[in-house]
Amino acid sequence: DDEKTPLSAEVLWKLERAGAPVVSPDGTMVVVPLTTYDEDNESETRLWLLANDGSGAQRPITAEGSAASSPVFSPSGAQLAFISKRNEDEAGQIYLLPTAGPGEASKLTDVPTGVSGLRWEGEYLYFISSVWPEHSWEEMADRLKAEEEDHISAFTWSEMPYSFFDHYLNEDRKNHLFRIPAAGGDVEPVTEPLGMAMMPAGTGAGDYDVSPDGKHLAFVTTSTPGAVYSNGDVFLVELGKKKARNLTSDNPANDYGPMFSPDGKQLAFARQRIAGFYGDQAKLMTYSMASGDTQMHHEDWDYGVSGLVWTPDSSGFYGAIDDKATRRVYSISLDGNAPSPVTKENDYGALSIADNGVLVAQRQSALHPVRIGTVDTQSGDFNRLDAFNDEVMATVDAGTYESVTYKGHNGADIQMWVHYPPGFNPRKEYPLMMLIHGGPHGAISDNFHYRWNAQTFASWGYVTAWPNFHGSSGFGQDFVDAINPDWTTKPYADVMAAADFLAQKKFIDEDRMVAAGGSYGGYLSSIILGKENPFKALVIHAAVYDLYAQMSADFAVNMERFGPYWENPEIYREQSPHYYAKNFNTPSLVIHGQNDLRVPVGQGFELYRTLQTKGVESRLVYYPDENHWILSRANSLHWYGEVRDWVSKFAEPGGK
Numbered sequence: 199d200d201e202k203t204p205l206s207a208e209v210l211w212k213l214e215r216a217g218a219p220v221v222s223p224d225g226t227m228v229v230v231p232l233t234t235y236d237e238d239n240e241s242e243t244r245l246w247l248l249a250n251d252g253s254g255a256q257r258p259i260t261a262e263g264s265a266a267s268s269p270v271f272s273p274s275g276a277q278l279a280f281i282s283k284r285n286e287d288e289a290g291q292i293y294l295l296p297t298a299g300p301g302e303a304s305k306l307t308d309v310p311t312g313v314s315g316l317r318w319e320g321e322y323l324y325f326i327s328s329v330w331p332e333h334s335w336e337e338m339a340d341r342l343k344a345e346e347e348d349h350i351s352a353f354t355w356s357e358m359p360y361s362f363f364d365h366y367l368n369e370d371r372k373n374h375l376f377r378i379p380a381a382g383g384d385v386e387p388v389t390e391p392l393g394m395a396m397m398p399a400g401t402g403a404g405d406y407d408v409s410p411d412g413k414h415l416a417f418v419t420t421s422t423p424g425a426v427y428s429n430g431d432v433f434l435v436e437l438g439k440k441k442a443r444n445l446t447s448d449n450p451a452n453d454y455g456p457m458f459s460p461d462g463k464q465l466a467f468a469r470q471r472i473a474g475f476y477g478d479q480a481k482l483m484t485y486s487m488a489s490g491d492t493q494m495h496h497e498d499w500d501y502g503v504s505g506l507v508w509t510p511d512s513s514g515f516y517g518a519i520d521d522k523a524t525r526r527v528y529s530i531s532l533d534g535n536a537p538s539p540v541t542k543e544n545d546y547g548a549l550s551i552a553d554n555g556v557l558v559a560q561r562q563s564a565l566h567p568v569r570i571g572t573v574d575t576q577s578g579d580f581n582r583l584d585a586f587n588d589e590v591m592a593t594v595d596a597g598t599y600e601s602v603t604y605k606g607h608n609g610a611d612i613q614m615w616v617h618y619p620p621g622f623n624p625r626k627e628y629p630l631m632m633l634i635h636g637g638p639h640g641a642i643s644d645n646f647h648y649r650w651n652a653q654t655f656a657s658w659g660y661v662t663a664w665p666n667f668h669g670s671s672g673f674g675q676d677f678v679d680a681i682n683p684d685w686t687t688k689p690y691a692d693v694m695a696a697a698d699f700l701a702q703k704k705f706i707d708e709d710r711m712v713a714a715g716g717s718y719g720g721y722l723s724s725i726i727l728g729k730e731n732p733f734k735a736l737v738i739h740a741a742v743y744d745l746y747a748q749m750s751a752d753f754a755v756n757m758e759r760f761g762p763y764w765e766n767p768e769i770y771r772e773q774s775p776h777y778y779a780k781n782f783n784t785p786s787l788v789i790h791g792q793n794d795l796r797v798p799v800g801q802g803f804e805l806y807r808t809l810q811t812k813g814v815e816s817r818l819v820y821y822p823d824e825n826h827w828i829l830s831r832a833n834s835l836h837w838y839g840e841v842r843d844w845v846s847k848f849a850e851p852g853g854k
């Protein structure tokens with residue numbers, strides 16, 4: 199169709215990105231944050247109200263020019279609270295808006311350190327703020343101002359952790375929970391009087407809950423504050439009392455996600471059992487508020503629990519479950535019956551449930567961005583409520599894709615998504631772009647990726663492939679853990695077998711094959727660089743290239759679980775890509791962001807310098823203002839351009 203355009207990187211940035219929806223208590227309204235991007239590299243998030251009454255009505259409810267996020271309904275549904283930084287605000291504050299019609303948002307808080315992790319429980323709005331303990335708000339405001347004026351940029355640390363993903367942590371400030379009456383009044387500290395802070399980084403509304411009668415607080419924090427490796431535990435306290443009880447002290451690994459049942463009788467949470475292994479499948483736990491008994495449910499179910507919401511009758515949950523390269527809604531009861539899938543294909547997430555059981559979710563696929571709708575919990579049907587992006591997507595000439603299964607390491611079945619370019623002609627021969635996912639303990643689901651969009655790569659004239667190699671999640675715990683501590687052997691064999699499998703297809707030109715990966719995918723790409731491989735070029739983004747240097751990251755691969763390199767050197771010696779530099783000879787595009795604290799940038803420079811020293815054709819793309827991910831519009835378009843130029847140079851695009 200001449201009128202249509204491919205799903206180019208430019209088109210990706212025209213799309214509006216819908217965040218997590220929240221449904222009103224009566225199920226009639228859904229509020230969703232929607233982020234748009236403009237050509238000046240600016241973004242804006244506004245809240246949209248979608249009617250769940252069959253009318254299709256939808257409208258923005260927050261002002262243009264004022265970012266808004268984290269919507270929560272009041273228990274009656276008459277009001278909506280959200281976080282926004284507007285007018286004279288120095289940091290994000292709580293704003294309130296009536297849901298019944300047009301109205302101005304009114305400001306509720308004036309917290310100099312800002313608010314996050316918002317929940318509305320009974321009469322109160324609860325929130326998290328990163329504060330200097332035992333300081334008044336006035337003192338903190340003065341301190342912030344003084345910091346701005348003293349021009350000292352140094353951080354100092356005497357304990358761990360010191361960084362998280364893309365920012366350094368200020369050790370003097372702690373994450374604490376506060377509450378304020380929704381009707382207005384003073385902010386009251388909740389966790390400070392307990393002498394316990396919340397997790398030092400990445401903490402949010404999912405890390406605490408208040409019982410329906412407003413009497414108890416459950417929250418997650420580390421039971422090893424200041425330690426190199428933290429152990430998240432669930433603590434319970436009667437609000438107003440000074441001592442919180444650790445409900446999970448018997449478990450050496452993380453317990454998280456506390457959620458009181460609607461009848462208040464049980465506290466659910468998720469449990470991992472292997473310390474230092476983020477890929478450990480989480481098990482569903484309940485703690486009885488009456489008896490104090492803790493129970494694990496569905497121990498033998500070979501899936502991890504995630505995205506849980508309680509059913510209104512407190513009999514069980516719905517969850518968004520990573521399931522063989524899809525993410526499905528499952529019904530998970532507490533009556534002993536096995537969990538059962540509600541939806542079939544694609545990728546569902548961000549579940550929100552109304553008091554009457556209306557279940558709202560995001561749904562996406564490789565061919566369409568996130569949509570918002572209700573899920574019929576009997577039939578699994580999705581009833582879409584939004585019309586976001588329909589106009590733009592109607593102009594897109596997308597290719598097709600399919601799930602295939604091939605034989606990987608030792609003949610094991612490996613699932614792989616294969617994407618074909620628009621106008622694909624199986625009688626022609628196409629170049630292959632092999633994509634290697636990160637983690638490694640995640641999976642490529644049937645979802646719409648903005649940073650690594652397989653259809654965008656395909657639209658350049660490549661067949662693209664995403665194998666879910668050994669170590670990927672959603673295919674059972676043994677499959678996940680099959681690559682520990684040896685990160686190399688099986689995934690490398692799986693990727694080679696994927697290339698072989700595709701090279702045998704008549705539509706693949708085996709002289710035009712390239713591979714690209716980020717993070718762990720960059721690790722495996724650098725391993726491939728040091729081994730025999732069929733690729734004409736590699737793209738190596740934010741690579742874990744030096745397992746020893748990875749020790750300085752916020753994720754010191756394998757160290758906690760299998761011991762540090764000075765105790766078990768062979769693990770790291772065998773598997774660190776930098777040790778195979780002698781064999782490097784595949785042209786490589788190396789990409790890294792300065793603010794990447796998950797895989798610190800030195801590793802990108804180390805790899806580039808090694809390639810240059812060895813005279814291997816290579817190019818370094820360095821983003822001084824990006825993190826592990828390339829997030830700004832201009833830099834992302836640049837990234838896609840660099841990747842396209844590099845792969846095109848070594849594997850000419852298009853069918854021949």
Ligand SMILES: CC(=O)N[C@@H](C)C(=O)N[C@@H](C)C(=O)O
Nearest residue numbers: 636637638716717718719796
């Ligand atoms: C656990 C983790 O963050 N691992 C990184 C090395 C990684 O591979 N990250 C992936 C998921 C990414 O794309 O950020």
